[in-house]
Amino acid sequence: MTLTGEDPPRSAGPIHRIEGWLRARLARIGVLKRAVVGLRHRRDRRRWEREWGDPAKRPPWLVEDVREPVRAAVADGFLVPPGRALDIGCGIGHNAAWLAWTGFDVVGVDYSQQAIARARSLFADRERLDFVAADVCRPTDLGPPFDVVVDNGCLHVIQRELWPAYRANLLAWSAPHACFMLRFRSFGKSLEECEAGVRAFLADSFEVVQVDAISAAVPQRATGAGLLFRMRRR
């Protein structure tokens, strides 16, 4: 017992030394993990640059037209122009251009400079349409919040470790009650597992209005199957 009422000094016994050693190791592992995520992110980006760099290359999943679920969402009134619309991971810009044609003021964002250059040249004559080269996993100011956000195949190609960064942007970019459409490929996982993952990721900020299973865009590759979410920002 101490007369001053202060805690007695803790001796640096073996348990404290082991604790300190473990903490230092874990910190180093954390640094390493972040470095690996950064390296993978740069590798993924280089892959997308190569994918979009050759216009003669036509990846089997590419639809050089608006995607049917986007067209359907305008037709059935889930997405109602006018307003501001954002296409996340817009590639060469067909969804963005079509949304602009329906009357939305559209921004298409993609981190591939090649994709953005092709989108700009393909749709140079379109009004209400802007393409921005930016990484959706880094803080990026895209102006006033959007009433509509579309992600057709971007989130599912992003490493899980970077999802929180994507989410922070999504929340900054979407207006209250904004509509969010997400096409998410399962890559061989069960659809139940994918749905639970996406719901857990976004449930506190987005209400899931509808989820539909979608078949593989390329029938011989079952991994093309996935889910189509319609959500609304809370």
Ligand SMILES: C[S@@+](CC[C@H](N)C(=O)[O-])C[C@H]1O[C@@H](n2cnc3c(N)ncnc32)[C@H](O)[C@@H]1O
């Ligand atoms: C499967 S493609 C889909 C392209 C387009 N949305 C479509 O429907 O055809 C995925 C796109 O996401 C882009 N992308 C992936 N990670 C990204 C990131 N962190 N920031 C911005 N774009 C990204 C890629 O460059 C690529 O154009």
